[in-house]
Amino acid sequence: MMQDSGGGFVSQPSQEQQQQEKRRNSALVPLTIKMALNAQVSDDILLVDDREVSQVRICGNIMRVDQTETKYVYFIEDQTGLMEVTHWNNAGDEDLNTLRDRREKMAQRTYVAVVGQLKSYEARVTLSAYDIRPIEDMNELTHHFLETIYVSAKTTSSSPSSSSSYAPNAQTGVPMDGAREGDNNNNNNNGSLTSIQLQVLEHYSLHGTGDEGLHIESVIYALNTISPADVKAAVDALTNEGHLYSTVDDDHHKSTDSE
Amino acid sequence: MGSEFFETGAAARLNGKMLTTVDKGATVSVVGQVAGPDLVRTSDDVEVRLALSGSSEAMPQPGYYVEVLGTVQNSSCIKPLRVTSFGEQFDLKNYDGLVELANDKYRRLFMA
Numbered sequence: 001m002m003q004d005s006g007g008g009f010v011s012q013p014s015q016e017q018q019q020q021e022k023r024r025n026s027a028l029v030p031l032t033i034k035m036a037l038n039a040q041v042s043d044d045i046l047l048v049d050d051r052e053v054s055q056v057r058i059c060g061n062i063m064r065v066d067q068t069e070t071k072y073v074y075f076i077e078d079q080t081g082l083m084e085v086t087h088w089n090n091a092g093d094e095d096l097n098t099l100r101d102r103r104e105k106m107a108q109r110t111y112v113a114v115v116g117q118l119k120s121y122e123a124r125v126t127l128s129a130y131d132i133r134p135i136e137d138m139n140e141l142t143h144h145f146l147e148t149i150y151v152s153a154k155t156t157s158s159s160p161s162s163s164s165s166y167a168p169n170a171q172t173g174v175p176m177d178g179a180r181e182g183d184n185n186n187n188n189n190n191g192s193l194t195s196i197q198l199q200v201l202e203h204y205s206l207h208g209t210g211d212e213g214l215h216i217e218s219v220i221y222a223l224n225t226i227s228p229a230d231v232k233a234a235v236d237a238l239t240n241e242g243h244l245y246s247t248v249d250d251d252h253h254k255s256t257d258s259e
Numbered sequence: 260m261g262s263e264f265f266e267t268g269a270a271a272r273l274n275g276k277m278l279t280t281v282d283k284g285a286t287v288s289v290v291g292q293v294a295g296p297d298l299v300r301t302s303d304d305v306e307v308r309l310a311l312s313g314s315s316e317a318m319p320q321p322g323y324y325v326e327v328l329g330t331v332q333n334s335s336c337i338k339p340l341r342v343t344s345f346g347e348q349f350d351l352k353n354y355d356g357l358v359e360l361a362n363d364k365y366r367r368l369f370m371a
Contacts, residue, residue, distance in 0.1 A: 032368050033268065061343070063265065077268025079288060079328070080369045109341065138324070138345040142354045149357075149365045 028115065028195040029053045030148040033060060034080035036127065041120045049155045057195065058083065058127065059113045059135060059144040062106060072103065074132065076112065085114055087129040102133060111135040113144070140225060143199070150202050193238075196226055200234040201243050204255040213247045213254025264340060270328055271370060274358045275305020279334040287337065288328040290345060290354050293321045302355035308336045316342040324349035 031048060036056060040047040047053070060078030067073075074085040089096075106112055116129035135141060193201065203223060208214035216235060220228045235253060238244040244253040263286070264270055270286040271277075281287060291301035296318060297309045309318065310332055316339045319325055324345035329337040361369040 034371070035368055060268075061341075063268065077264075079268065079270040079272055082266070082268025109343065111343070137348070138326075139348075139350050139353070142350065142357050145357050145361065145369075146353075149360055149368060152365070152368055 027193070028055045028057055030057045030144055030151055030195070031118075032080040032145070032148055033058055033076070033078045033083045035148070035152070036083060036118055037081050037125050039118065039120070039125055041123075041125075044120075046118050046120055046125070049152055051155050054117055055115065056118050056127070057113065057115050057144065058085075059111065059141050062108050062110050062112060064108060065106070074106075074112075074114075074129075076114065083125075083127060085116065085127045085129050085132065087132050105134045106132065111138065111141060113140065137225065147199060147202060150205075151198065193241075193243075194234070196230050197234045197238055197243075199223060199226065200231055201238055201255060204238075204244060204253060205257050208254050211247065211254075212252050213244075214252065216251050216253070264328075269371060272358050272361055274303040274355055275301035275307055275335075276303055277358070277362060278305075278307065278331060278337075281331055283331055283333065285331045286329070286340070287331055288326055289337070290324065290326045290349075290351065292351065293319055293323050293325050295321065299325060299327055302351045302358060306335065309342070310336055310338040314339055316340075318342060319344040323347055324351070 029048065029051075031053070035048050036058060038048075039053065040050075045052050058076065058078060060076040060083075062074050063077050063082065064075040065072060066075075070089055072087045072089075074087065076083055076085050089099075111134065112132055113135050114127060114129050114132045116127045116131070119126050119128055200219065200223065203219055204214055207222070216232065219235070220226075220231045223231060226234075235244060239246065239253065242256060244255055246252060247254050270288050271281065273281070273287050273289055275289065275291075278287065278289070289299065289301045289307060291299040291307065294300045294306065297311050299307050299309065301307055307327070309316075309327060309329075311318070319342075324347070326341075326343040326345055327337055327339050328341045328343070329339035332338050
């Protein structure tokens with residue numbers, strides 16, 4: 001092994017610190033723009049639902065685009081608020097032609113999905129986009145907001161300070177049983193899951209409530225924005241983590257959350 | 260009216276029956292299926308008319324799914340600020356479930 005005894009990297013953080021940093025910041029959190037704009041700022045950390053957020057996803061409609069030599073600035077609304085999203089020309093690894101093609105499709109009045117880093121500057125919260133793309137299947141918009149609700153419900157229900165003020169509401173005939181609050185206050189801090197794993201788990205929790213749970217192919221079919229390989233990998237990971245268990249055979253799984 | 264939407268980006272995501280609960284002039288949106296030149300059947304199967312005269316917004320063809328964002332004229336009529344086609348395939352029932360959640364238990368995530 002090559003080792004440079006000359007030093008020069010003495011101030012590098014320890015591996016443990018790096019690991020911690022990574023874990024703390026790695027979760028991709030789906031948010032409404034209202035939630036993002038209302039984030040609590042303490043030092044350089046942004047908190048939503050009392051939890052640190054850094055990488056976020058928002059979905060909304062482009063109200064205006066300002067273009068300069070170095071960046072595009074999108075003003076995006078999702079009907080909960082209006083947010084400034086900056087996309088630098090060197091963002092991501094895409095070549096500039098691909099980027100240009102995609103940007104042509106992202107004019108005013110286009111629905112887009114944005115993944116980026118939430119930032120606070122002079123008491124204003126903005127988003128620096130890693131990736132911004134047009135939404136082609138509008139079910140993705142519904143899904144984004146449902147996932148936002150799901151993640152927020154899980155986050156707030158697993159924090160000990162939250163009072164369970166969510167009385168069952170008989171008037172709302174909402175078909176999404178898995179999103180019910182207070183079902184599982186015990187162990188469901190899903191903060192360490194990836195966005196894909198969350199989407200897959202949510203699908204099982206919402207739709208796989210029967211004894212057999214769901215067949216993996218039906219999940220692959222339903223979550224058509226995720227590649228089959230990624231769905232399979234997520235199911236394996238979720239099974240290993242104890243969020244899913246197999247039922248009648250290796251292709252059927254059920255969420256450990258659902259009754 | 261409705262111009263504050265362009266400054267705040269705030270509009271209430273509703274379904275047809277909820278239109279009876281908001282004031283005239285409120286900025287709202289509904290999603291539904293095009294049922295006629297100025298008619299939309301909303302996610303909860305209520306007919307809503309669009310006041311298209313004097314609007315530059317165009318309605319997609321019948322059968323398409325559509326989002327109408329605009330100001331409430333009365334409980335069954337919206338003056339559109341923006342009409343967005345949601346294409347030929349869209350799960351209205353799932354969207355309606357979202358609308359119910361966003362107006363009730365999880366209102367704090369969506370509305371002021």
